Amino acid sequence: MTDYLCGLSDHLCAANEGFVVDRVIGYRSLTLFFSGTITDYTDILTAAEQYRHEARSVTETSELIRLPVWYSEESGSDLLHVAQYCDLSVDEVITLHTETIYVAAATGFAPGFAYLGYTPEPLKMPRLDTPRRVVPAGSVAIADRQTAVYPSSSPGGWRLIGRCPTRLFSLDWDPPVKIQVGDRVQFYPICQNEFAALGGSP
């Protein structure tokens, strides 16, 4: 689905160059932003239909982004609860979380945030009933069958299992984010000392 939406997005933006002012890929949707008084939406719909019939499959493989995670009770306040809920040991949670290669199915919410799918079935977790008011920057979290790193401190309702010291957003980069839709991501475990050495904020 993500490959298809990336292809469709590129196709429609190329066909309407200069008129599409922004585009956002979601899990199951592509949203294009354009001026309704300049561009006619029916033209865009027609182009989307055409693309669907061509049904090209994109098999281009993107680079693998590897992100270090300090998994612990201290850095991920829900780690023990996740293990108990999923009937796994903490080590098994870490193994399941790190052995999977995720695909960024959507980005956004906050600068640098990427929705990574899909976590293994045994790690499926419901969201918190009441979101936390503050989730520390770098928190690695899971919810449903997704995982993500919170690039900056923000409210959040996902389950926290560790912290990642890697910067995911910077105004000095172009584009300003590390992970883009379609990118492949894999986590690997580090200890607290490595976390600090890699610049993780305490």
Place this chain on the structure above:
Amino acid sequence: MNSFRIIEAGLSTTIQDTGRLGLLGAGITQGGVTDPFMMALANTLVSNPPDAAVLELTLGGLQLEVTGAFSVCLTGAPCELAINGSPADMAGPHHVATGDLVTVGKCHQGIYSFLAISGGIDTPPVLGSRSTVVRESLGGLGGRRLRVGDILALGDSPGVGDTKRTRRDAGSAGIVSELESCLTLRFIRGFDWEDCAPEAAEGLLESEFSVASDSNRMAIRLTGGHLQTGITEAWSEATCYGCIQVPTDGEPFILINDRQTMGGYPKLGAVIATDCVRLTQARAGTRVTFQAITLEEAKHLAWLEAHYQETLQQALNQP
């Protein structure tokens, strides 16, 4: 170089321009001034390009001290304006010089007013815009609200003596936001309309809502609906300006400028921009109803609005 110093900062005064589109996918919110047309009018009256950065005031309350010589104009929610203590009409433009005090007093109705200053606020653009997003500490002056003592530089502008513009009556120039005690929000149906429980769709069309007091630049919260959409599967997808999101508690909120770029709650539709701008000026307790329109009708209304704005702008451009 022309500049001014903040003597009184008000509740929440921020630097705004037309905001940032093009980086929603990176999670960078659209942001920008809550009423781009009122900003454009204020800019036009002080001979700025329509998208020059202005000050957006929340419920009035601002005092600044002038260095140099420039002109100012206030549009949007009606406020008391005074130059060196003498009452002045909002539109102006008012020519001011070193030592002068520009005071924006109480805002009697509405929420946001826009102070344009000739030359435009000249803070460094961040990701293509000077707009402040306080939540992300982005843009404006250090990504924050203005504070007492801040000094802001202005861009180049023609000398004040050069402007041939004369004073105008604020009402006739259409520079004060129209404020209503009951708003009808016209919207186009969205993605989740078909999947939503019929009672929730009817509830949206037939209930009278009320603007909640915890509305802000991210979203306008409405109370009084209790819409149970019955949609449980939430797939994160893009949010748009005017998006009608219904969380599990059933009270809808309308997303505006500083919204988060993705949302996982059911989206019943999107309020057309013209009505959404009117909603941003609505104080807590304002009554709100919804009216569904077709995409074609929305397009037509957008065209009419663009035509109205163009005509008014041209009228103001006449010397």
